[in-house]
Amino acid sequence: MSAVVAERWYRVFLRAFPTRHRAEYGAEILGTLMNDAPRRPSPRETAGLVTAGLTARTREAAGRPVPWWADGLHLGLLVAALANLSYNVSDRVSPWWLVVSAALVVALLRGRALAALPLALLVALSTGRVMLFGIEAANWSPLLGPTYHNWVSLIPYGVLAGGAVVLAARRSRDLRVRPWWWLAIPALALVLAWAPGDWRYGQLWQATRAGTEGVVLLAGIAATAVARSPRWALAAALYVLPGVVSALVYPPANAQNITYWLTLTALLLTMAVTAWRPAAGSEGAGA
Amino acid sequence: MSEPTYFVLAALLDGPSHGYGIIKRAEEQSGGRVRLAVGTLYGALDRLAGDGLVAVDREETVQGRPRRYYRLTEDGRAAVVREAARMEQAARVVTTRITPATGAAPA
Numbered sequence: 521m522s523a524v525v526a527e528r529w530y531r532v533f534l535r536a537f538p539t540r541h542r543a544e545y546g547a548e549i550l551g552t553l554m555n556d557a558p559r560r561p562s563p564r565e566t567a568g569l570v571t572a573g574l575t576a577r578t579r580e581a582a583g584r585p586v587p588w589w590a591d592g593l594h595l596g597l598l599v600a601a602l603a604n605l606s607y608n609v610s611d612r613v614s615p616w617w618l619v620v621s622a623a624l625v626v627a628l629l630r631g632r633a634l635a636a637l638p639l640a641l642l643v644a645l646s647t648g649r650v651m652l653f654g655i656e657a658a659n660w661s662p663l664l665g666p667t668y669h670n671w672v673s674l675i676p677y678g679v680l681a682g683g684a685v686v687l688a689a690r691r692s693r694d695l696r697v698r699p700w701w702w703l704a705i706p707a708l709a710l711v712l713a714w715a716p717g718d719w720r721y722g723q724l725w726q727a728t729r730a731g732t733e734g735v736v737l738l739a740g741i742a743a744t745a746v747a748r749s750p751r752w753a754l755a756a757a758l759y760v761l762p763g764v765v766s767a768l769v770y771p772p773a774n775a776q777n778i779t780y781w782l783t784l785t786a787l788l789l790t791m792a793v794t795a796w797r798p799a800a801g802s803e804g805a806g807a
Numbered sequence: 808m809s810e811p812t813y814f815v816l817a818a819l820l821d822g823p824s825h826g827y828g829i830i831k832r833a834e835e836q837s838g839g840r841v842r843l844a845v846g847t848l849y850g851a852l853d854r855l856a857g858d859g860l861v862a863v864d865r866e867e868t869v870q871g872r873p874r875r876y877y878r879l880t881e882d883g884r885a886a887v888v889r890e891a892a893r894m895e896q897a898a899r900v901v902t903t904r905i906t907p908a909t910g911a912a913p914a
Contacts, residue, residue, distance in 0.1 A: 551872035568844020675867040
């Protein structure tokens with residue numbers, strides 16, 4: 521393997537850094553990495569690029585002018601919208617309703633609070649229409665999505681609508697544009713829903729859901745440990761707490777589900793504690 | 808202050824240095840304990856520059872690549888000196904209580 525290949529390799533992993541950092545230090549980082557003219561890329565340097573890059577991204581996210589609570593609320597609503605879209609994909613709802621659910625996700629991904637508001641209200645009102653307007657509302661229109669028949673299951677939709685109202689009321693256009701890779705979550709739901717054998721709501725579906733939630737919550741804990749900001753804990757609370765309320769009102773029938781909710785709660789608590797615990801060596805700049 | 812940050816600042820006490828020089832000096836001065844990955848160093852330099860502890864001294868081009876020399880600012884020098892004094896005081900708590908030959912506490 522030649523130095524040219526090593527340089528190309530490092531160039532790929534340099535993308536872990538945010539654009540500003542790459543523009544400022546990218547060429548210099550490559551120069552320093554290639555100082556010894558390595559014949560092959562070093563795993564240690566590669567890991568260093570990835571961890572330092574993600575750390576820089578996290579700090580940049582926490583350093584933006586948007587208040588932490590608005591950023592956390594925005595992320596919490598995005599996660600709720602992604603969950604709604606993923607369930608709609610699994611339920612194979614009408615294409616029109618899929619478009620509405622996907623448009624809400626895109627509006628939140630692009631940080632457009634005003635565009636997200638009517639979509640969030642429409643999704644929440646449609647899902648809660650039986651509880652709000654009576655059982656006959658279930659058959660109002662084939663264009664509408666699924667509707668829930670108890671208030672507890674509607675809590676996430678109340679959070680979605682209320683949160684969208686708060687974000688729109690700020691009248692500020694400072695919300696982050698979030699990366700498209702969030703769409704991997706509904707894409708995963710799409711694969712499970714349409715793969716031969718119908719995996720919807722089976723063991724694999726549940727394991728994939730729990731695995732995805734675990735990975736996202738662990739990433740939130742890592743980000744919180746780097747930036748010591750409560751924004752990720754707020755977003756996680758908006759997602760986990762409605763589920764915990766539901767598990768308390770309708771206690772799970774088996775030990776597996778109890779373990780699942782206890783694990784999500786423990787991850788949320790870890791994130792919250794990490795956010796408010798002072799960082800080691802916080803008097804100086806930790807490297 | 809974390810150990811890598813301390814050795815990055817300490818590496819600049821004798822004068823400006825480029826990234827590769829800082830990595831080598833930090834490794835040498837820490838007895839091989841602090842082996843900074845290049846990505847980690849530039850993440851730290853960015854933060855230290857943001858906190859006003861280091862600054863770019865000059866820039867040159869070597870074999871077509873930019874090479875910047877970093878220097879300690881007054882605040883950076885004060886921070887690393889303060890940290891050294893703190894560690895020295897902490898070390899004295901132990902070193903004044905043990906006999907040098909055996910490392911054991913006096914009876």
